Amino acid sequence: MAFENLSERLQAAMSKLRRKGTIKEADVKEMMREIRLALLEADVNLQVVRQFTKRVSERAVGAEVLETLNPTQQIVKIVDEELTKVLGSETAELNKSPKIPTIIMMVGLQGAGKTTFVGKLANYLKKNEKARPLMIAGDVYRPAAIDQLKVLGHQLDVPVFDMGTDHSPVEIVRQGLAVAKENRNDYVFIDTAGRLHIDETLMNELKEIQELAQPDEILLTVDAMTGQDAVTVAESFNEQLGITGVVVTKLDGDTRGGAALSIRAVTGKPIKFTGTGEKLTDIEVFHPDRMSSRILGMGDMLTLIEKAQQEYDEKKAEELARKMKEDSFDFNDFIEQLDQVMNMGPLEDLIKMMPGMSNVPGIDKLQVDPKDVARKKAMVFSMTPEERENPDLLNPSRRRRIAAGSGNSVVEVNRMIKSFNESRKMMQQMTKGNMPAGFDQMMGGGVKGKLGKMAMNKMVRKQKKNKKKRNKKKR
Incomplete structure (x- = not known):
């Protein structure tokens, strides 16, 4: 993504604040210096950088921010709001003629x-x-x-x-x-x-x-x-x-x-x-x-939800949810899900759209090789229809046959089957409303954490706003 370096620099600048118990005006000034450098390195117009940092500084050093119970969260919110303003505030729709074309x-x-x-x-x-x-x-x-x-x-x-x-x-x-x-x-x-x-x-x-x-x-x-x-x-x-x-x-x-x-x-x-x-x-x-x-x-x-909606129709989504709940998710479904997800774009980009995931160590170096997906599909296509529908049938001799048929080693087949079983287990837990162990920590404080909460709250507000707009148009 074009903003990769800028994103890392801005997050690093604000993460220093998160480690402090109390925040003073000098801390904000230090953060603004880092942000200014990050924006200039990203080739942002000098005048835009000056205006942006001035507005953030003025809002961030106010008593109503520094004296709150969680000033860091307030400052992240201010930076988010001001960055949104720089980018244009509202989504601009295409101008359409009342008459065609x-x-x-x-x-x-x-x-x-x-x-x-x-x-x-x-x-x-x-x-x-x-x-x-x-x-x-x-x-x-x-x-x-x-x-x-x-x-x-x-x-x-x-x-x-x-x-x-x-x-x-x-x-x-x-x-x-x-x-x-x-x-x-x-x-x-x-x-x-x-x-x-x-x-x-x-x-x-x-x-x-x-x-x-x-x-x-x-x-x-x-x-x-x-x-x-x-x-x-x-x-x-x-x-x-x-x-x-x-x-x-x-x-x-x-x-x-x-x-x-x-x-x-x-x-x-x-x-x-x-x-x-x-x-x-x-x-x-x-x-x-x-x-x-x-x-x-x-x-x-x-955006992640919209991408998913483009690839999944409602009936397929309901069928998938039913299968996960009943623990009948099989390798045929696995291949279908692989294809659907790959159609949504690079997996590493999709993962970063999840709140807090960009804070996970090493996530910036994550890359999913499309050839790896092709190898997984080759293993599944080397199974018999019965084996795809009933993964429990895959004993050692069958796994050796699948390895030979797909041009992979038995170790790789075992790894793929283990990954499939873990995914199936995790999806089953999530359909019952239980987060898998360690999932919340992996989310950088997660949905329950500060960034996750802010992102989720923002998403809910946006959905409500869009609903109001749709209702107005109907009237």
Whole structure:
């Protein structure tokens, strides 16, 4: 994750406070110095760093904080709230037209991942809103861009309008919009050209397309790996086009993440989506409060739940719960769960979304090799149908046969079966409302601890707020 180093530094700065019984103004100043350095190292805009540390300091040294029973918890809460403000406070939704189609114009420099993100966003809306999008190939200067968009359209079963490279982008957009109206597509994505740098020719062309299309959204695609340059690019595009939002790509890479922390504060424009991987499903709505929680090690249970809901339907979840309760969870279910979990993203990232897990020693070095999952599946597929349904049948001779059939050693087969049995036991305990021994300690103080409580309380408040919004819309 892009915020890995920043997250470690911020958590380390605040953990020093947790070890103190009482906190004085000097302790807060020392913590703020560490936070300032951490933000600057993460390539956050200098002015943003100054404003952030000033606001936190002013709130943290007040008597109502330092004299409370638990000042550390109060200060973590203040840092969380102020970081959320820097990131944008509220989740920004897509601007939608009252009449179809909603027109989304994608802009950005060459190499930022704009064309790929068009595909990701079209796929996201198709899956989540049952939308019927149309993608317009408006980048005539890079023939590969048209081919790339066509390939994406074929993969997603989303139509792509193009006229090759012999027509002007403005004419292509004009005719593409006419096709969208005729076919009643509810979303239109205009993939515009990019350059390696901002120039007058590029901006004039984009302004012409803007004037013609009157887009509901002008989304700027910025690469998280470009650091402060991304903020400069965002400022320039905003001044000349009046962008409505930003999408940040490559947020999963080994980057410092300063751009995401600076763009909203510098431009006043919200980050609406982030790209979190190479797959077309690796896209997330940007929630400032959840991102703040992740950075501060408080987890992100809401996103974790949403990821799970995307992969599990209600009937499957109920069936799984029944099997765990009845202790009839078998290897067929085990394979299904492996596939479902791997579809949600890298396991190490999912684990870190759990409250307090980022505080577990060595969690930052945790990596799950997809080949290890493939080896486990090979072992299960080497079992007979009867063995998969009844794991208790697996005696030594059967285990030797499974090892030979899957190309693994008997030791590895034994280890996998032991892991399966322990998982089954733990799931059975949890369905009965009992936390397995040591689980709460593993959660860094856990759900019962400070970070866990804060994360859970935050999640509950967010759910209540969303419920109120839904009720208002119904009325």
